[in-house]
Amino acid sequence: MASSATKELDDLMASLSEFKLKDTTQIEGEPACAKTQKPPKQPSTPAPGLNNQLDSMLGTLQCDMNKQGVNTTAKGHCTACNKPIVGQVVTALGRTWHPEHFTCKHCNEELGTKNFFERDGDPYCETDYHNIFSPRCAYCNGPILDKCVMALDKTWHPEHFFCTQCGQQFDEEGFHERDGKPYCQEDYFELFAPKCGGCNRPITENYxxxxxxxxxxxxxxxxxxxxxxxxxxxxxxxxxxxxxxxxxxxxGSLCAGCHKPISGRCITAMYRKFHPEHFVCSFCLKQLSKGTFKEQNDKPYCHGCFEKLYG
Missing domain, CATH: 2.10.110.10 (Cysteine Rich Protein)
Structure with a gap:
């Protein structure tokens, strides 16, 4: 009941204020027109009577409100509508507002007793403020309301800053960057470090x-x-x-006799290679210098020894 009457009083006072402004303009403006159209007219005509009637109505309403314990003294002008405030008032951002006019700059919902945020002198509800002005997470694109990780010239929720490959959050070793994405050390080396020609594992130090x-x-x-x-x-x-x-x-260039490399002249026999001085009879060990020999059990023999042994 009291709040309804207060709103009615606010509206009435605002209407009265507008009316008095218009009425004063008419009274003050009429003499200028009267100079060419009709004789001058005294301003003490019906206007005072009408004003008295409105003042009486306003006084009666104020008296009724005072009896209900409602203070009817104007508390300033509303920042939104610029009308006098008699009833409940919201004081915020160094200004006064009708409660129904203290609304979010973006969605226009009443802020009432809700938390609000200020931006460039305007109030915003918590949801719209974070959606419009809070930093966005590079992973989920959601607003960051609390702690924030800043890395790679981006902002992240702490729980969303993890290795692109394995999804694990980073430990004290930190992270490595590749193409704007963060990687743990193990995955970074596995994916991008050069591989050893021997074991095919990543090379991370000397090579x-x-x-x-x-x-x-x-x-x-x-x-x-x-x-x-x-x-x-x-x-x-x-x-x-x-x-x-x-x-x-x-x-195939090892000497079949001494098992050492052959770098110069060689003799090829029995599908193998020999230093010339190592191509000898397997029995008498004389050098088979002319290259003629007999073979038995994959061994070379001079003709004399072959005849003695196998003749």
């Missing part, structure tokens, strides 16, 4: 560059015997590193 590839220092060894290279020198066979012995073994 050896050879044979158009990168190698962990411990993986750059002979492809057959797995021994490191003395002095760093190695032989290339089909893109893989070999020590001298196994390189010649792969190429």
């Amino acid at each position: 050896i560059s050879a044979l158009n590839n990168q190698w962990h220092p411990g993986c750059f060894v002979c492809w057959d015997c797995r021994q490191p290279f003395n002095g760093g020198s190695f032989y290339d066979h089909e893109g893989q590193p070999y020590c001298e012995i196994h390189y010649h073994a792969k190429r």
Whole structure:
């Protein structure tokens, strides 16, 4: 009842204020027209009577409101409608408002006793303020209302800043960036680090560059015997590193007699290669210098020894 009467009083006072303004304009304006159209007219005509009637009505309403314990003294003008405020008043942002006029700048819903936020002197409800002005999460695009992670020139909810590959949040090792996306160290190296030519695992520290590839220092060894290279020198066979012995073994250029590499002249016999001085009779061990021999059980013999043994 009291609130309804208060609103009625607010409306009446606003109407009265407008009426008095119009009435005063008419009274003050009439003499200027009367100079050419009709004799001057005294301003003490029906207007005072009408004003008295309105004042009486207003006084009666104020008296009734006072009896109900409602203060009818104007409390300023509403920021939204610029009309006097007699009843309930909202004081916010250094200004006064009718309660129904204190609304969100964006959705126009009454703010009442709700939390509100200020932007450029205007009030906003909590939902609209965050949707319009709060930073957005780079992952979910939702507004960030509390803690915020700033990385890669973007903002993120803390729970949404994780490895692009495995989805795990980052530990004290931090993260690595690739094409604007964050990765944990393990996935970053697995996806983008060069791979070792020996074990095919990511290379993250020191490496050896050879044979158009990168190698962990411990993986750059002979492809057959797995021994490191003395002095760093190695032989290339089909893109893989070999020590001298196994390189010649792969190429078939080891002497069948001494099992050492042949770098100069050689003799080819029995599908094998020999240093000339190592191609000897298997019995008397004399050099088969002329290249003529007899073969028995995959061994070479001079003619004399072959006749003695197998003749």
